[in-house]
Amino acid sequence: MAEILVLAEHVDADVKKVTLELITLARRFGEASVVWTGAGAEEGQARLAEYGATRVYVAADSVYDDYVTNPAAELLAQLVKEKSPALVLVAGNAQGKEVAGRLAVKIDSGVLTDAVDLQPGADGPVAEQSVFGGATIVHSRVRRGTPIVAMRPNAVAPEPAAGDAAIEAVSLSADATGARITNRVVAERSDRPELSEASIVVSGGRGTGGAEGFGVIEQLADAMGAAVGASRAVTDAGWYPHQFQVGQTGKTVSPQLYMAIGISGAIQHRAGMQTSKTIIAVNKDPEAPIFELADFGVVGDLFKVVPQLLEEIGKRK
């Protein structure tokens, strides 16, 4: 059976949901071989097995945490040469795409980014991409080398399946360094789900009026068990941190439910949330473009609508 390489994303031993999605997807094409860089593989192994990983190549060195993208790309390039996989899958976030890009140069292979689906085709895997702010659907494929595909998080539902996840130690045979990471500043972790993985996202825009007003967005998110998102107007103004920005230059999300509160729905914002399954909008301007996308919309003042919604949610609990 063909071997498929999946670059794992994890925080220590915690396997990120997107990795389970990629393993699930890999099984459409063959055996999922997870590539694990850094520490934590032994503890993470059970989770990988639960989703049907056949094996786990573990490169436990710290070099992967110490340098930007290059060591991970080099390791993948080496494994591509040794194992001749049919496909390499990475998470389609900013870092994953950069690894994919470097790998593509190293092994002279085509790379497809931001795929929302991937299906077997007569000439290899065919990726579906949603381009131009979601207006056009493109199917594309790699025609040279080993296909490298960066998948949008939340594009496939993780499905458990039996797997051995047999660990095999690997290490870099060539030097791969470059720009050195000297410090990692992680914003305080809240108990909320991670933005790109969450099944519900509640986002606030300029309509919240400031950091204080943005508090209602957090309240609603907590009542819904959701992640908090923000428009660029909000992150530019410093009302909420940059890593929560949704849109073209922020995160791309595809949750089951997206609630846009006080957000106009500029095309750059839509580019990051258009593929959400259900969309709710609250905006006082009936002409706001966000209503074109909304499955359900309320024209009104968010400071009236959201508190009432919170009360209703409280009643139903």
Place this chain on the structure above:
Amino acid sequence: MNIVVLVKQVPDTWAERKLKDADATLDRASVDGLINELDEYAIEEGLQIAEAQRAAGNEAEVTILTMGPEKAAESIRKALSMGADKAVHLLDDGLAGSDGLSTSYALAQVLGQIGFDLVIAGSESTDARMGVMAAMLAERLGVPQVSLANKVEIDGTAIRIRRASEDGYFEVESTLPAVVSVVEKTNEPRYPSFKGIMAAKKKPVQTMSLADAGIDPALVGLGGAATEVVDHTQRPPRQAGTVVKDEGDGGAKVAEFLAAQKFI
């Protein structure tokens, strides 16, 4: 310091963008082109670094490098009017249809010829949105990748950035020469002044063909691309949803909808 800023002309994000039926390449002719918005931050960063170098008594020059059709000259002019010193336009019909991989090859060939201490790019283009160019170029040129910066500091030949990460940022350091990419939180791009616009008309723009840059025509364009579009369709418009006006019951209505969909 020799600073090269990569500038791409893209179709206006607000215009209706389409792929051509014949070869599934972007229809660039029928829409207004402008500088990829993220490249404006790259230009600004290049100008600020050059200004700081000059203020410290060092020589510095900002060169704009653009690959694209004839029309991309408009974007080059705009970049020059913001204050860049000169430009190189890689212009050749053989480039049409290049994918990310082949574009990085072509740009790396030009960069190898013109030389650089620092290459600055925007974090992605608003049309292709791959976000891979800085990584690919660093790999091809064999220099450090100092990408996704929301803050850049240069100190002699040392470069330090804050790299935007999934849940905060990384502090990253390296030495020049290097490839940098910037996100839109780095700076506030300037508007061209009247003086700048006038001065731009006299600034040198060198046009390079594939042959000039030593680019193998088999490795670029539609034929040289390692990926291809199989088919493309316009997304059917989302089914119009229900929009209600808040009559004092807006929150309750949302709750009803959420409950009916089993979200609460």
